[in-house]
Amino acid sequence: MRRYRQRPTPNDDSPLSISRRKFVAVAGAVGAAMMTGCEPVDATSSSSPDGELGAVPPGTVATDGPEITDIKIGMIALTDCSPFVIAHEKGFFKKYGINSTVSKGASWAAIRDALSNDDIQCTHMLIGMPIASTMGLLGAAKKPLVVPWLINRNGQAITLKSDLKGKVADDPKALKPIVDAAKAAGAPMTFAMTFPPGTHAMWMRYYLGAGDINPDKDVSLVTIPPPQMIANMKVGKMDGFCVGEPWNARAIQDEIGFTSITTQDMWKDHPEKVCAFTGEFAEKNPRTVKAVLKALHEASVWLDDMGNRPEQCQIVSAPTYINCPAEAILGRMQGDYDYGDGRTKKDPNYMIFSERNCNYPQAKYATWFLTQYRRWGMVDGSVDYEGIAKQVMRADLYEEAMKELGYAHGGANMDPEALFDGKVFDPTKPEEYATSFAVHSMV
Numbered sequence: 001m002r003r004y005r006q007r008p009t010p011n012d013d014s015p016l017s018i019s020r021r022k023f024v025a026v027a028g029a030v031g032a033a034m035m036t037g038c039e040p041v042d043a044t045s046s047s048s049p050d051g052e053l054g055a056v057p058p059g060t061v062a063t064d065g066p067e068i069t070d071i072k073i074g075m076i077a078l079t080d081c082s083p084f085v086i087a088h089e090k091g092f093f094k095k096y097g098i099n100s101t102v103s104k105g106a107s108w109a110a111i112r113d114a115l116s117n118d119d120i121q122c123t124h125m126l127i128g129m130p131i132a133s134t135m136g137l138l139g140a141a142k143k144p145l146v147v148p149w150l151i152n153r154n155g156q157a158i159t160l161k162s163d164l165k166g167k168v169a170d171d172p173k174a175l176k177p178i179v180d181a182a183k184a185a186g187a188p189m190t191f192a193m194t195f196p197p198g199t200h201a202m203w204m205r206y207y208l209g210a211g212d213i214n215p216d217k218d219v220s221l222v223t224i225p226p227p228q229m230i231a232n233m234k235v236g237k238m239d240g241f242c243v244g245e246p247w248n249a250r251a252i253q254d255e256i257g258f259t260s261i262t263t264q265d266m267w268k269d270h271p272e273k274v275c276a277f278t279g280e281f282a283e284k285n286p287r288t289v290k291a292v293l294k295a296l297h298e299a300s301v302w303l304d305d306m307g308n309r310p311e312q313c314q315i316v317s318a319p320t321y322i323n324c325p326a327e328a329i330l331g332r333m334q335g336d337y338d339y340g341d342g343r344t345k346k347d348p349n350y351m352i353f354s355e356r357n358c359n360y361p362q363a364k365y366a367t368w369f370l371t372q373y374r375r376w377g378m379v380d381g382s383v384d385y386e387g388i389a390k391q392v393m394r395a396d397l398y399e400e401a402m403k404e405l406g407y408a409h410g411g412a413n414m415d416p417e418a419l420f421d422g423k424v425f426d427p428t429k430p431e432e433y434a435t436s437f438a439v440h441s442m443v
Contacts, residue, residue, distance in 0.1 A: 071093075088102050126200070134388065149359055168260060240257075245333075374431070
């Protein structure tokens with residue numbers, strides 16, 4: 001349950017108000033010292049002989065601090081949960097006044113429900129989920145969610161079972177005759193993703209569509225939570241899956257599958273996970289949201305220092321987080337890709353958390369997902385591409401938080417995006433793009 005701290009409301013000239021101003025000034029000095037590597041100010045000591053700073057009553061909170069300090073954060077066992085875990089373990093949340101608890105969910109549906117019910121206040125989430133929840137897609141209760149932060153780019157993959165080695169590499173067109181034969185025999189191939197309107201579902205659908213395979217007609221597409229992918233492939237329940245790391249690398253390690261293609265090979269620097277809040281929570285608690293974003297910024301910068309990645313993997317590998325050996329996580333986090341079928345690659349487009357304007361909540365990414373929902377018959381031609389993208393992707397909250405940190409981000413970007421099949425997405429022409437695919441499920 002959330003706990004609220006009661007704040008006094010002194011007038012501007014009261015001793016408490018003066019003390020608060022001095023406290024904020026010293027806190028700023030501490031932050032500046034940490035940024036520059038200078039010796040920090042001792043924030044527990046008095047800033048003057050009269051000891052005013054030390055006299056601030058216990059439990060008071062500066063009026064520019066977070067409205068709510070106790071925050072429970074949801075996550076799924078995937079490597080891209082790392083910014084939340086690092087912000088928690090390294091004390092970045094605490095630095096910005098957030099008492100964080102990180103809670104692992106069993107599935108994306110469980111995470112969505114926990115956020116909607118206020119069992120958690122913010123969460124690691126697939127970028128498509130806030131869009132779908134805001135629209136009430138696929139039978140879900142309509143609950144407006146907002147995204148003020150993109151967690152990461154790149155780092156997912158499509159894994160195929162070992163029996164397909166030598167028959168299919170990175171071109172899904174090679175899969176087409178195998179799929180057709182299985183369908184003709186009355187035993188369609190099965191492919192898994194993690195949540196119907198999520199990123200893995202869209203990458204899986206896009207991959208199959210690029211191979212002239214309709215995921216709604218030619219194969220069986222099923223939903224499996226990320227940590228359960230390996231077990232289901234081991235017992236022969238699927239022919240392929242799309243998921244985040246470390247589960248693709250783990251399939252190779254366990255000798256049950258190989259990587260056909262990484263998602264960054266499909267779309268360089270594609271958006272992936274986000275930090276999401278309910279619209280209601282963000283409206284009532286904007287300073288809390290910004291405090292979370294500031295902590296995530298520090299964690300993300302720390303993560304993109306490649307010298308920190310071994311430590312990252314040790315931390316997130318714990319049973320309370322990913323529950324996977326650190327060595328199974330580290331390789332791909334350093335760009336070392338063994339595809340498991342003889343192909344290897346030193347990939348410069350490994351998973352990033354901060355670089356290349358990674359965290360800015362670009363409206364065009366929500367628009368791209370809406371075009372795919374349109375393509376696959378999840379929405380009709382009346383979808384409000386611009387309105388929904390603007391409602392969900394809250395660049396205003398991101399920009400305010402980064403301005404307060406003095407961080408110069410790269411701003412909004414509406415440039416076209418090219419994917420591996422040669423198709424170019426122009427975010428100013430979403431309906432034209434959505435209806436341009438030969439393989440689709442539109443009525």
